[in-house]
Amino acid sequence: MEKKKKETETEEVKLKVKKSSAGLGLFADAPIGKGQFVIEYTGELIANAEADRRGGKYLFNINSKWTVDGKGRDNTARYINHSCKPNCEVETKGNRIFICAIKDIPAGEELSYDYGEEYFDELIKPAGCRCAGCRH
């Protein structure tokens, strides 16, 4: 049976990179419905030991063995910032990383997901979290 499309769900997810409170960020350029797939986080699949050697803010750790280095400019998902009250979440399937909306997101709103404790403690906490919740 064909899935009924919610009113907030658009055919095509439209996204825009622009300045946010934490450097560049990724914004909805059209409404996105709760549960909708937004974008895949792509890059080179590398072993965690190699990720430790490289360092950098675009490393996405998948599990105890593998990390995706998403530093490439074609990886638009790399512009999504961390939030303590996010509107997206990450789902990993094997070694692939999918970002989905967990709320209805209106056009113009910044996309965010929770980066997780390790990344937060190492790279966000020292300078302070600049997500919408923490700035208030």
Ligand SMILES: C[S@@+](CC[C@H](N)C(=O)[O-])C[C@H]1O[C@@H](n2cnc3c(N)ncnc32)[C@H](O)[C@@H]1O
């Ligand atoms: C994957 S990048 C996100 C895009 C980044 N803002 C940019 O301009 O390329 C992650 C980096 O963005 C910054 N960042 C992301 N979320 C943040 C937040 N909530 N508070 C402060 N800095 C944040 C940190 O420098 C972090 O290491």
Ligand SMILES: [Zn+2]
């Ligand atoms: Zn925060």
